[in-house]
Amino acid sequence: MRCKLCKKNEAEIFLKSYGLRLCREDFISFVKRRVIRAVEKFRMFSSEEKILVAVSGGKDSLALLHILKDLGFSVCGYFLDLGIEPMSLSARNMIERFSKRFDVPVIMDFLSDVFGASLPEISRKMNRPACSYCGTLKRYFFNQRGREFDVVATGHTLNDEAASLFANNLRWDVSYMSRQYPVLPAELNFAKKVKPLIYVSEKETAAYCFFKGIEYYEEGCPYAKGASSIFLKRKLMEIDEKRPGSMYRYLKGFLDKKRREGFMMETDSILQPCQRCGYPTTAGLCSVCRMKDRVLFDG
C-alpha cells in the first residue's frame, strides 16, 4: 500500500490512532511535526535557547535528542550514571556511540561522584527499594546541571504522561494532577523543564529509532519489574489498542482544558532554597541533602 501523504512510496508503518499509513520519510516528518507542535503550543523553548536533554539510553530520550538536533536546536545530552549494573554500563556505551555518530555533545555524571554513592548502595543503606530515591535524585541532578542551560528537556512520552495522569486520576489526587504540565517554568534555582514528546507515543519513538538506525538500551530497569506505574501504563495501552487514539485524547483533552480554562491548575507553591545547596524545597534541608546525611554520615 502507498503512503497516504506522498502517495508515491510504499507505506512502512500504520499509525492506528490517526488511521494513517506512511512511508519512512513521511513518518519521520510526522513525528517531528508533533514535537514542533508541542514545543510551540506550550512555548517550551526557542531556537536561541540552550537545551539540556536528559538521556537514559532508552529509545524515548535518544529519539528526543536526535529529533531536536535534527530540527536545528542547540542541544546537549546529559546522562546520570546511577551505577545499576549491567544496565548503566550498556546504556553509557550506547550513548557514547550515539554522541560520536550524530555529533551531539553529552555530559556524563556518575551518581557515585556527584552524590557519593550509587543507587544500589543508597538503596541498601536506606533499606528501601531503589525506586523510592531514583526520581528524586534524577530531578535533583538534572536541575543542578540544568542551571548552565536555558531549559532541561526529558523524554517523557504520551504513554508516560497519560499513565502518570491516570494514576493520579484514579485517586482524584488533584494536587498531583494540578502539577502535571509539559512545561514547568524556572523557579528559584529550578531550571525550566519541558517534555517535548507528550504527543509522541512509545511505539512511535521505537519506530523512529528503528528507521534512523539508532541503537538503544531495550531491556528496561531491573528495579522497575512489576512496578505499579507499569501496570497502569499497560492497561491504558490495552484500551488504546482496542480504541485507537484514546490515550492521546485523554492526555490532550486534559492539557487543553488546563491551558485554555485553567482547569485543575496549581495555585500554591511555598518553596524556599535549601539551606545547604540552594535547591528549592518546602523544608529547611532538601530531600537529597537529607538523604546524603543518612547515607554518607549515618545522620
Next chain:
Amino acid sequence: MRCKLCKKNEAEIFLKSYGLRLCREDFISFVKRRVIRAVEKFRMFSSEEKILVAVSGGKDSLALLHILKDLGFSVCGYFLDLGIEPMSLSARNMIERFSKRFDVPVIMDFLSDVFGASLPEISRKMNRPACSYCGTLKRYFFNQRGREFDVVATGHTLNDEAASLFANNLRWDVSYMSRQYPVLPAELNFAKKVKPLIYVSEKETAAYCFFKGIEYYEEGCPYAKGASSIFLKRKLMEIDEKRPGSMYRYLKGFLDKKRREGFMMETDSILQPCQRCGYPTTAGLCSVCRMKDRVLFDG
C-alpha cells in the same frame, strides 16, 4: 477462617477491597450498611417516601429491591418488558416469582403496549442498533411510571458508575461528568432519581443474591455483546483485581469532591416540557415522541 466481625462463624466471603473476611450474616449486614450509607449521604429518600425500583431481572436490581424491602422502605418494583426474546420472557418469569416469594408488588409494562412497538421492532424500523434507543426508552417510561411515586431507584452499581465515569473521563467530557451524580432531583415532569448501590460492587450483589437464594437472569442482554462500555468496565475491574479498592476510591473520590467542593457540578439546564407528552426536553418534541412518529407513522 473465622468472620472478622463476629469472630464466631466461619467466614464465607473475602472482600478484597476492604481486606475483610465475613460470615454470611455479617456480609448481608455489610451490604445493607453500604446502601444505608449512600442513601443517607446523598439524601436519597426517607422511610416515608414511596420508591419505585426499576428491575431488569438481573442480580443488581433484584438485590436492590430485596435490600430496600428488607430495610423497611416502601417499595414497588417496575419491569419494562422490551420484547427482546428469549431474555425478556425469562426475566419476567423470574421477577414474577421474586414478587410472590418476597411479597413485593411489581408493575409490569410492555414496550409494545406503552410505546406501540418492541425494541427489536424499533431497531429494525429505524435501521440502527437497539442499544441506541434502549436507554432513552427506559428512562422515559421509568419517569412516566415514577410520577406516581416519590422517587425512582435504579440498580446501578459501583462498577456501572465507575465505568460510566471512566468513559467520560477518558474523553474529559466534563459536560457528562458534571451530570453524573447518584441523586437527580425532581424537575419539571421528571421524577427524582437515585442510585442506592453506588457503594456496592457487582461481585457483592451476586454474593448477596446467592446467600439470599434470589434467582436472577444471568445471561446479559444479547445486544450488549462487545459493547464498548463493557470493555472499559472490564479494564477497570482488571485494575481493581490487581489493586483492590481502586474502583471504589475512583468513584467515591469523584463524588466526594462534587458533594463537598462542587467540583465539576452541572450549571446549565434548559429543559422545557415536550409539547405532546410533557416529558422534559430541550427540543419542542421529546426524543421518544419523535421516535414514535418515525416508527409508527413513518414520520
